[in-house]
Amino acid sequence: MTPDARLARLSLNQRTTQRWSVAEAVDGCVRAGIPAIGLWREPVAEIGVPAAARLVANAGLRVSSLCRGGFLTAADDAGRVEALADNRRAIDEAAALDAACLVLVVGGLPPGSRDLAGARQRVADALAELAPYARERGVRLALEPLHPMYCADRAVLSTLGQALDLAETFPAEQVGVVVDTFHVWWDPDVWRQIARAGARIASFQVCDFLTPLPADVLLGRGMMGDGHIDFPPLRHAVEAAGYTGDIEVEIFNAEVWATDPDRVLATMIARYVERVLTD
Amino acid sequence: MTPDARLARLSLNQRTTQRWSVAEAVDGCVRAGIPAIGLWREPVAEIGVPAAARLVANAGLRVSSLCRGGFLTAADDAGRVEALADNRRAIDEAAALDAACLVLVVGGLPPGSRDLAGARQRVADALAELAPYARERGVRLALEPLHPMYCADRAVLSTLGQALDLAETFPAEQVGVVVDTFHVWWDPDVWRQIARAGARIASFQVCDFLTPLPADVLLGRGMMGDGHIDFPPLRHAVEAAGYTGDIEVEIFNAEVWATDPDRVLATMIARYVERVLTD
Numbered sequence: 264m265t266p267d268a269r270l271a272r273l274s275l276n277q278r279t280t281q282r283w284s285v286a287e288a289v290d291g292c293v294r295a296g297i298p299a300i301g302l303w304r305e306p307v308a309e310i311g312v313p314a315a316a317r318l319v320a321n322a323g324l325r326v327s328s329l330c331r332g333g334f335l336t337a338a339d340d341a342g343r344v345e346a347l348a349d350n351r352r353a354i355d356e357a358a359a360l361d362a363a364c365l366v367l368v369v370g371g372l373p374p375g376s377r378d379l380a381g382a383r384q385r386v387a388d389a390l391a392e393l394a395p396y397a398r399e400r401g402v403r404l405a406l407e408p409l410h411p412m413y414c415a416d417r418a419v420l421s422t423l424g425q426a427l428d429l430a431e432t433f434p435a436e437q438v439g440v441v442v443d444t445f446h447v448w449w450d451p452d453v454w455r456q457i458a459r460a461g462a463r464i465a466s467f468q469v470c471d472f473l474t475p476l477p478a479d480v481l482l483g484r485g486m487m488g489d490g491h492i493d494f495p496p497l498r499h500a501v502e503a504a505g506y507t508g509d510i511e512v513e514i515f516n517a518e519v520w521a522t523d524p525d526r527v528l529a530t531m532i533a534r535y536v537e538r539v540l541t542d
Numbered sequence: 543m544t545p546d547a548r549l550a551r552l553s554l555n556q557r558t559t560q561r562w563s564v565a566e567a568v569d570g571c572v573r574a575g576i577p578a579i580g581l582w583r584e585p586v587a588e589i590g591v592p593a594a595a596r597l598v599a600n601a602g603l604r605v606s607s608l609c610r611g612g613f614l615t616a617a618d619d620a621g622r623v624e625a626l627a628d629n630r631r632a633i634d635e636a637a638a639l640d641a642a643c644l645v646l647v648v649g650g651l652p653p654g655s656r657d658l659a660g661a662r663q664r665v666a667d668a669l670a671e672l673a674p675y676a677r678e679r680g681v682r683l684a685l686e687p688l689h690p691m692y693c694a695d696r697a698v699l700s701t702l703g704q705a706l707d708l709a710e711t712f713p714a715e716q717v718g719v720v721v722d723t724f725h726v727w728w729d730p731d732v733w734r735q736i737a738r739a740g741a742r743i744a745s746f747q748v749c750d751f752l753t754p755l756p757a758d759v760l761l762g763r764g765m766m767g768d769g770h771i772d773f774p775p776l777r778h779a780v781e782a783a784g785y786t787g788d789i790e791v792e793i794f795n796a797e798v799w800a801t802d803p804d805r806v807l808a809t810m811i812a813r814y815v816e817r818v819l820t821d
Contacts, residue, residue: 377772414728449693491694493656
């Protein structure tokens with residue numbers, strides 16, 4: 264089959280088809296003509312990192328990202344030590360999988376804490392410990408600012424500007440940022456921050472923002488075209504900033520997860536072409 | 543009863559006790575020693591503006607705000623004309639009630655639209671039409687940036703910085719901003735923007751940010767102390783910026799609404815003293 268040139272930069276984030284194992288997702292990408300995959304650590308662990316690395320290499324897929332490290336806001340020593348150890352393991356896995364980056368979701372406020380400034384400082388401190396470890400292994404860390412509605416419980420990193428303030432204390436090839444349309448589309452400052460990000464952009468993820476948000480707001484990520492986001496201007500901005508990497512589709516959505524994954528891929532490809540690539 | 547000096551700046555936003563009529567809320571404030579009230583147009587309309595104005599004046603209460611005008615993003619002429627007319631009525635009501643400001647929730651994307659920049663421009667255009675009308679009637683408009691999770695469906699104004707960019711095109715006494723802890727607490731830039739706001743701060747509203755967010759995310763506003771927000775630093779920042787006005791408690795929460803309103807007021811007073819006033 265001649266590869267479809269329009270899909271040359273498309274990547275399936277594995278959570279979009281979360282009932283698929285790594286092997287199934289790799290096969291699904293090959294069947295659908297998708298040249299890259301964003302892996303998650305949990306399904307990778309089910310078969311082991313070496314087996315997962317062989318599967319993607321044999322299929323000729325790029326690994327656009329490994330999701331994820333992070334959760335670096337623990338205020339107690341034991342929690343902090345465990346988080347650093349787990350992130351070092353994640354870095355090793357990203358190296359073994361030859362992933363373009365390791366996505367970091369930095370973590371929210373510890374239970375009962377209201378010290379947002381302290382949590383943010385602990386993220387910076389932990390990153391300073393992890394960045395050299397990642398550099399030695401050739402792994403690029405990618406800080407992901409999450410939508411502000413997750414500030415309390417998932418990520419105290421809430422805007423692209425804030426992520427860049429943190430990333431810029433390290434070399435660009437060592438610490439980059441994720442631009443995820445769901446998380447940044449509302450930000451009046453996003454255009455300026457994407458331009459500022461430039462070579463810091465380590466990952467570009469797309470999915471739509473749905474309303475009303477579902478009861479579990481983590482699952483408000485929709486198929487492109489089903490929500491409120493105008494994708495082409497964001498894609499253009501990311502490209503104008505110099506990003507030429509993969510465009511990863513990452514959807515957490517109960518309805519998508521209930522659908523046959525091959526059909527999800529077919530819809531995803533159609534929507535990617537219509538809604539992301541076409542102005 | 544000697545008034546409690548600690549409550550000198552406390553205001554009950556009427557939605558916190560939404561089952562109460564204006565008369566009941568006014569009586570409740572008097573019983574509880576709360577010197578100010580934030581009114582909503584719908585309950586005011588039930589008895590008429592002159593009657594509501596008499597009730598609050600006779601009780602000796604200040605009207606810290608009238609909620610609300612706005613919803614200025616309609617893309618069609620008819621919708622635009624109707625919104626402007628409704629906002630002029632709201633301005634007239636705020637003048638008759640001697641409200642310290644008219645809160646504007648600017649509106650989300652029109653149904654099916656993904657043109658966020660266009661919606662934001664229409665807000666600016668509408669404000670240019672309304673500001674002179676408000677000035678003539680001695681009413682101060684207060685732009686309320688809403689949490690980014692409401693960008694699509696309620697307010698394309700998502701940060702204090704963005705609200706100030708818009709407000710600053712008008713004199714400060716004519717167009718101010720609302721600082722609502724629920725909407726801004728996550729913002730890494732909030733300290734700089736509160737300082738920048740200075741005399742633009744027309745209203746300071748407090749309530750907590752709860753997780754998990756309820757199925758209707760509009761109702762994720764909690765009693766101070768029940769969520770993730772550290773209030774004193776925000777109060778200090780607002781005061782350092784020069785704000786000496788009322789501190790309004792505005793809670794949308796199914797559980798609070800199901801509770802006897804006099805008990806809600808007692809809890810609100812205790813939490814205000816413990817969580818907002820006490821460092």
